[in-house]
Amino acid sequence: xxxxxxxxxxxxxxxxxxxxxxxxxxxxxxxxxxxxxxxxxxxxxxxxxxxxxxxxxxxxxxxxxxxxxxxxxxxxxxxxxxxxxxxxxxxxxxxxxxxxxxxxxxxxxxxxxxxxxxxxxxxxxxxxxxxxxxxxxxxxxxxxxxxxxxxxxxxxxxxxxxxxxxxxxxxxxxxxxxxxxxxxxxxxxxxxxxxxxxxxxxxxxxxxxxxxxxxxxxxxxxxxxxxxxxxxxxxxxxxxxxxxxxxxxxxxxxxxxxxxxxxxxxxxxxxxxxxxxxxxxxxxxxxxxxxxxxxxxxxxxxxxxxxxxxxxxxxxxxxxxxxxxxxxxxxxxxxxxxxxxxxxxxxxxxxxxxxxxxxxxxxxxxxxxxxxxxxxxxxxxxxxxxxxxxxxxxxxxxxxxxxxxxxxxxxxxxxxxxxxxxxxxxxxxxxxxxxxxxxxxxxxxxxxxxxxxxxxxx
Amino acid sequence: xxxxxxxxxxxxxxxxxxxxxxxxxxxxxxxxxxxxxxxxxxxxxxxxxxxxxxxxxxxxxxxxxxxxxxxxxxxxxxxxxxxxxxxxxxxxxxxxxxxxxxxxxxxxxxxxxxxxxxxxxxxxxxxxxxxxxxxxxxxxxxxxxxxxxxxxxxxxxxxxxxxxxxxxxxxxxxxxxxxxxxxxxxxxxxxxxxxxxxxxxxxxxxxxxxxxxxxxxxxxxxxxxxxxxxxxxxxxxxxxxxxxxxxxxxxxxxxxxxxxxxxxxxxxxxxxxxxxxxxxxxxxxxxxxxxxxxxxxxxxxxxxxxxxxxxxxxxxxxxxxxxxxxxxxxxxxxxxxxxxxxxxxxxxxxxxxxxxxxxxxxxxxxxxxxxxxxxxxxxxxxxxxxxxxxxxxxxxxxxxxxxxxxxxxxxxxxxxxxxxxxxxxxxxxxxxxxxxxxxxxxxxxxxxxxxxxxxxxx
Numbered sequence: 001x002x003x004x005x006x007x008x009x010x011x012x013x014x015x016x017x018x019x020x021x022x023x024x025x026x027x028x029x030x031x032x033x034x035x036x037x038x039x040x041x042x043x044x045x046x047x048x049x050x051x052x053x054x055x056x057x058x059x060x061x062x063x064x065x066x067x068x069x070x071x072x073x074x075x076x077x078x079x080x081x082x083x084x085x086x087x088x089x090x091x092x093x094x095x096x097x098x099x100x101x102x103x104x105x106x107x108x109x110x111x112x113x114x115x116x117x118x119x120x121x122x123x124x125x126x127x128x129x130x131x132x133x134x135x136x137x138x139x140x141x142x143x144x145x146x147x148x149x150x151x152x153x154x155x156x157x158x159x160x161x162x163x164x165x166x167x168x169x170x171x172x173x174x175x176x177x178x179x180x181x182x183x184x185x186x187x188x189x190x191x192x193x194x195x196x197x198x199x200x201x202x203x204x205x206x207x208x209x210x211x212x213x214x215x216x217x218x219x220x221x222x223x224x225x226x227x228x229x230x231x232x233x234x235x236x237x238x239x240x241x242x243x244x245x246x247x248x249x250x251x252x253x254x255x256x257x258x259x260x261x262x263x264x265x266x267x268x269x270x271x272x273x274x275x276x277x278x279x280x281x282x283x284x285x286x287x288x289x290x291x292x293x294x295x296x297x298x299x300x301x302x303x304x305x306x307x308x309x310x311x312x313x314x315x316x317x318x319x320x321x322x323x324x325x326x327x328x329x330x331x332x333x334x335x336x337x338x339x340x341x342x343x344x345x346x347x348x349x350x351x352x353x354x355x356x357x358x359x360x361x362x363x364x365x366x367x368x369x370x371x372x373x374x375x376x377x378x379x380x381x382x383x384x385x386x387x388x389x390x391x392x393x394x395x396x397x398x399x400x401x402x403x404x405x406x407x408x409x410x411x412x413x414x415x416x417x418x419x420x421x422x423x424x425x426x427x428x429x430x431x432x433x434x435x436x437x438x439x440x441x442x443x444x445x446x447x448x449x450x451x452x453x454x455x456x457x458x
Numbered sequence: 459x460x461x462x463x464x465x466x467x468x469x470x471x472x473x474x475x476x477x478x479x480x481x482x483x484x485x486x487x488x489x490x491x492x493x494x495x496x497x498x499x500x501x502x503x504x505x506x507x508x509x510x511x512x513x514x515x516x517x518x519x520x521x522x523x524x525x526x527x528x529x530x531x532x533x534x535x536x537x538x539x540x541x542x543x544x545x546x547x548x549x550x551x552x553x554x555x556x557x558x559x560x561x562x563x564x565x566x567x568x569x570x571x572x573x574x575x576x577x578x579x580x581x582x583x584x585x586x587x588x589x590x591x592x593x594x595x596x597x598x599x600x601x602x603x604x605x606x607x608x609x610x611x612x613x614x615x616x617x618x619x620x621x622x623x624x625x626x627x628x629x630x631x632x633x634x635x636x637x638x639x640x641x642x643x644x645x646x647x648x649x650x651x652x653x654x655x656x657x658x659x660x661x662x663x664x665x666x667x668x669x670x671x672x673x674x675x676x677x678x679x680x681x682x683x684x685x686x687x688x689x690x691x692x693x694x695x696x697x698x699x700x701x702x703x704x705x706x707x708x709x710x711x712x713x714x715x716x717x718x719x720x721x722x723x724x725x726x727x728x729x730x731x732x733x734x735x736x737x738x739x740x741x742x743x744x745x746x747x748x749x750x751x752x753x754x755x756x757x758x759x760x761x762x763x764x765x766x767x768x769x770x771x772x773x774x775x776x777x778x779x780x781x782x783x784x785x786x787x788x789x790x791x792x793x794x795x796x797x798x799x800x801x802x803x804x805x806x807x808x809x810x811x812x813x814x815x816x817x818x819x820x821x822x823x824x825x826x827x828x829x830x831x832x833x834x835x836x837x838x839x840x841x842x843x844x845x846x847x848x849x850x851x852x853x854x855x856x857x858x859x860x861x862x863x864x865x866x867x868x869x870x871x872x873x874x875x876x877x878x879x880x881x882x883x884x885x886x887x888x889x890x891x892x893x894x895x896x897x898x899x900x901x902x903x904x905x906x907x908x909x910x911x912x913x914x915x916x
Contacts, residue, residue, distance in 0.1 A: 155603075159604055160779050162602060178549065320774055322623075
């Protein structure tokens with residue numbers, strides 16, 4: 001229970017926050033998703049979370065990272081008002097006097113050497129200021145003035161990317177339904193589908209595809225809506241504008257949807273010294289994000305270079321604006337081989353702990369050359385009763401991650417009791433080997449369907 | 459009526475547009491204000507305006523700039539829907555087929571060599587695209603994706619300025635009333651007034667000051683509201699949030715208001731090569747913008763250096779983001795000598811034609827060393843019946859601008875028949891000499907009030 005001295009003195013403060021707006025999806029995932037923060041915990045850290053951490057996940061993750069749980073101090077502020085999402089560290093919760101007292105007690109007189117937050121929110125900058133730890137939060141001045149919104153807006157992204165000469169799908173940023181109608185109509189007259197993106201919602205949850213033709217398979221969007229003619233487009237926008245733009249408070253991106261593309265990310269760390277490539281991978285959606293493969297397997301070397309060069313070109317303006325931290329540049333590889341950038345995310349993404357901790361730290365610095373990481377959401381139809389249940393059955397099947405072979409399965413998220421699900425990551429020597437492990441997991445967790453269940457699934 | 463060949467071939471396309479949102483002030487000024495575009499007209503230009511230009515102002519301005527009116531082609535699109543502001547070049551007006559035909563006729567087969575728009579709107583980028591003249595609009599890619607909003611937002615400004623290390627008044631950017639309440643309360647507890655700024659409205663029309671103490675004189679804001687205690691702040695925000703944020707669609711800046719400061723601008727031209735200082739001056743408000751003095755008279759050399767250095771530091775990120783064009787950096791000089799930046803404006807401002815055409819071109823390249831330009835709105839109580847009336851009486855009084863002495867008065871805007879007003883600019887050898895000319899103008903235009911009029915004014 002001692003707090004060991006850190007190099008350079010002081011301690012780290014980790015904050016498991018998320019954009020308020022994100023959580024409006026209302027599926028309750030945020031309270032489990034933000035616990036990915038625990039992958040970053042090192043001995044002596046003070047950890048702020050919106051909910052008590054899942055103790056099984058905390059034990060599982062720190063056993064893999066070698067962090068001594070007993071040296072961590074976890075502080076959870078009192079909940080927000082009744083009805084509010086418990087998974088969010090809102091401004092009022094972070095400002096709560098009881099929380100501030102508990103936080104000072106957890107710090108125990110140690111200075112804050114570094115603030116690590118999942119989301120670069122103004123509330124994090126405020127908290128750092130209240131602890132006289134502005135210096136410990138890279139890009140503090142920018143974040144304190146709401147800059148975090150700029151490095152996570154799909155609307156700002158398109159302007160900055162276009163300005164930096166980064167290739168984009170054709171399209172535009174719309175403040176009004178008429179602008180969207182004009183843009184959609186232009187694409188429709190060429191027979192092309194259009195993806196509509198809310199400025200902030202992530203993981204495809206704010207996206208939908210509208211198409212003048214049938215047979216479009218949605219990838220990275222909730223659905224495809226077929227519309228014929230300008231009046232139908234106008235009616236669709238009139239009916240859905242409020243939802244697509246949070247009641248007109250946000251802008252809407254309307255861009256050409258290129259079917260059968262694959263999706264990739266290149267993530268950078270922006271510091272005073274510049275932008276350094278931190279990791280890259282492929283994102284698999286069906287239709288929404290279901291898996292990631294790190295490193296990205298499906299690109300030619302020339303495409304990978306274009307992905308990394310484009311991502312780096314995006315970092316330049318963001319660094320000039322004052323942002324410091326992670327930047328994930330997302331792009332599609334189209335069937336005809338183009339690399340077109342689709343958004344950026346200036347935050348600790350879902351990928352960051354995969355490549356940055358599970359890859360770099362647990363598997364080892366050569367992870368991207370020697371291994372493939374396949375991170376997957378828990379499939380419907382795989383049945384578990386708890387985190388511990390999943391962990392035990394993986395161990396019993398001999399599929400758990402093995403430090404000697406540097407292959408096997410890790411559970412990488414807290415348990416979601418509503419969906420009875422947990423995210424997992426397979427480490428293998430190749431993608432086919434990872435798929436084989438995944439198949440064996442399926443054997444463990446798929447209940448052989450009895451007749452009524454089979455009927456239900458067909 | 460011939461269109462002379464331009465150096466490099468092709469012609470220039472000038473667009474007298476303004477931000478749609480600006481015009482919601484509803485005072486009708488926009489339809490006169492945008493005619494400042496005519497100062498930039500050169501032989502052979504094609505000029506797009508929302509209304510027919512004031513012929514007297516067109517003649518007056520082009521006589522001073524030496525532009526041959528007969529070589530200009532002015533194109534005015536059909537008006538928007540009934541009830542819309544006639545002074546705005548909205549997307550539908552610029553897309554109107556009849557307008558596009560008239561524009562092509564005015565171009566008469568000449569290529570567009572350069573597009574000059576007052577406001578860097580996405581509609582201008584669209585128009586350039588429709589003319590296959592993207593190359594003629596600097597920063598086209600950035601503007602086409604709505605980048606113009608980013609370089610004119612007071613909220614984005616604060617993040618970018620803080621990130622660039624440019625000094626700001628303490629304060630923050632608020633998305634919700636609670637955030638504003640917290641920030642105001644913090645200032646109020648220190649006895650300090652706060653200026654609230656709508657993200658986009660300009661010339662102080664979107665600003666108001668709230669103060670915990672009496673006796674604050676509003677400069678650069680519509681009014682001062684005295685509020686005592688947090689409940690009063692909360693009630694004020696609840697009552698006015700919609701107006702202050704355009705119904706929650708825009709963000710609100712809340713920053714410390716430093717009484718008795720003076721206001722200054724440094725305007726730059728951002729090109730591929732970098733940022734070049736273009737002009738600077740002092741802005742006089744009482745309470746809203748009434749005059750500008752170019753060059754800025756009230757700063758020490760050290761303060762002027764800080765103004766220019768800070769403005770240049772703002773240009774770096776904007777250039778990196780892809781913006782090309784004018785950037786005015788506005789700052790206050792506080793009574794204790796600090797220079798604190800308050801907003802930026804990425805557009806052709808009201809100052810641009812003053813220093814860039816009236817100064818540089820009409821007075822001469824040495825204007826800032828040898829002369830003072832005093833630009834003023836028409837005072838209440840100065841009576842004129844028309845532009846021509848004002849022009850004639852200035853001439854008759856021997857006060858008109860004289861090319862030999864390089865001193866005298868120019869009328870610099872179209873006539874506003876509603877207010878019976880026109881803006882004017884005095885050129886003089888010194889600020890006291892300019893004030894003396896102004897006093898003599900007052901003698902010409904002030905009607906000695908008869909008894910009933912006097913009663914009306916007290």
